[in-house]
Amino acid sequence: MIRRRLLVACLLAAPWAAQADIYKYVDEEGRVTFTNIPRKGAIKLDIETRSPKPPPSPAQAPEPKARLAPANFPRVSPEDQRRRDELRRQVLEQELAAEKRLLAQAREALAKGQASRPAEGDAASAARLQKLMDLVRLHEQNVAAIQYELSLLRR
Template sequence: MKLRHLSVLCCLATFAAGAHADIYKRVDEDGHVTYSSVPIKGAKKLHLEPLPTMAPPAKPRNSDAASDFRVNSETQNRRDNTRRKILEDELATEQKALDDARAKLKDNQSFPEMLKDANGQPQPDPAKLREKVDNLQEDVSSHEKNIEALKTELSHLN
């Protein structure tokens, strides 16, 4: 196992040595510049200084970081009042929609859709009635849940 590690290390050292090659620059009669790692007739060896390495610049510390940023109480009260107004408007709209849905449900239960039977007499269609009542009850339930959620949000503002 140690022999294997040693051989891998030797291979890596060989590759690393190849990375430090000399560079040659040749300019021909037409002005074409050729760079090469192999000496070419008429080429000059370039002596390049290693690039300086330096630490990345420190990130500036912002004293107004979001974690400790606070608005003054007047601004916050104005925001809260605006939010409260929006929630109250939504609550009123949702309450009206709930009242309408309940009225539709009551009307549908009082006056179900009628089909004519074989004798031509109107009879309620139980399948359509059940489907319509289920949809209307689902609407009522949805509006009730929305109202509860809006009331919860409003209670958090108080």
């Protein structure tokens, strides 16, 4: 019985034991230090502490939404959606083919630029070569993005 009372007393005292004053101190070099130890020149901060809000009880919890869209939201038939997806697939495949052609052209231009080997310190040639490498990287990213979009479409 005494142990239980002692335990309850310790648990009730725990929140006050964890509370401490906070001081802000700025040294000669302008460094800011926050501490719980008072020192000369430190300013005591008044910080309002709030306990976190308890989670809502099951009775107060909002009901999950039964629908993802409002009741008056226009619906698309599965057949219409399949047609739209097929049209999107065709457009993406055309874009992918065009992007692959541009990538091949950019790689060819880069290979020619690297074969001409600019002289050491030729900033203009190095800049042209960097632009070609950036162009290749751009087309590679575009191809990857289109392939990703195609992977999201259902067959």
